[in-house]
Amino acid sequence: MALVTFLSDFGDKDYYVPAVKAKMLAVNPQLNIIDISHNIDTFDIAHAAFVLRSTFRDFPKGTVHLVSLNTTGSITHGYIGVKLEEHIFVGPNNGLLSLLADHEPGIMVQFADIHLKDSTFPTKDILAPIAAKVASGAAIHDFGGPLKNFRKLMSRHPKATREHIIGHVLRVDRYGNLITNVNKEVFDKLNPGKFSIEFGRESVNRLHKGYDQVEPGDCFAFFNSLDLLEIGINHGHGAELLGLKYDSVVYVTFHP
Incomplete structure (x- = not known):
């Protein structure tokens, strides 16, 4: 199955997403193109990496993942293809792909000049054809x-x-x-049975099984489908009400 996922910060109001898809389908009309998200916060590498890291392993091995974020930015050092855990990623060399796992990809390829061109839309003109050809059977080493x-x-x-x-x-x-x-694995290894979780101005001393385990307006804490600790306020915007944001500190204290 020729499967390509597509992740970008293009949004859904402009021509960018359909133009990239059209370019890939021109290479292989039988491609199955799956949108992961096009509502990544603009230029936000951390957001894109979190979404992709949280989802790519759920796709079949051999899937090609087209990643478009900051493709024309000054932090982009060319365009690359990498193989990580039997998945292929095609995108800019701007650090995003290094955040997908705690180990380096097994294969890393710098796309040669012959496949590059001057473009204000490199995702369409450079990356999309390569992603489509790799999904159709070519090797990233070919590029x-x-x-x-x-x-x-x-x-x-x-x-x-x-x-x-x-x-x-x-x-x-x-x-x-x-x-x-x-x-969750680290928490379970260290947890003696009693603990407190402090975030913002609040603290909880038990884990819940979901959002609705507490009354509306109350704080919850549980390990989500990613086995990561998730906190918030039922039926409330936890970040705003708790004064927390990306990179805010959360403390877990274990009590003997």
Whole structure:
């Protein structure tokens, strides 16, 4: 199955998304193109990386993921293809792809000049044809050579001791809920049975199973489908009401 996912900050009000899809379908009309999201906050690499990292493993191995964010920006060091956990990613070399896992991709290719062209729309003119051809059976090695300068960005990791986990907010979703980088596996290993979770001006000392486990207006905390600690206010915009945002600190304290 020739499957391509597409992630960008293009939104849905302009011609950009259909133009890119049309370019890919011109290469192979049988392509199955799946939109992950085109409502990534503009130029927000952290948002794009979070969404893609949270979803790409749910697609079949061999899927090609077309990533478009800051493709014309000064932080983009060319265009690349990488193979990570049997998935192929095609996009700009701006650090976004380095945030998808805690280990480097097994294969990294810098696209050769012969496949590049001067363009104000490189996602359509450069990346889309390559993504379509790779999804149709070509190898990413066909489009370039070894990447010597893989641009890397550092993601925050929680700090954990026997007494504490200090985490940070990774994402505020559209409901105002706050997804943190506190992982369930680490929490379970350290948890002696009693704990408190402090965020903003609030604190909870138990985990819930979902949003509706507390009354409207009350705070909740549970491990979500990503096994990450999620906090917020039922039927309320937690980020605004708690004064929290991306990168805000969340404290977990374990009590003997």
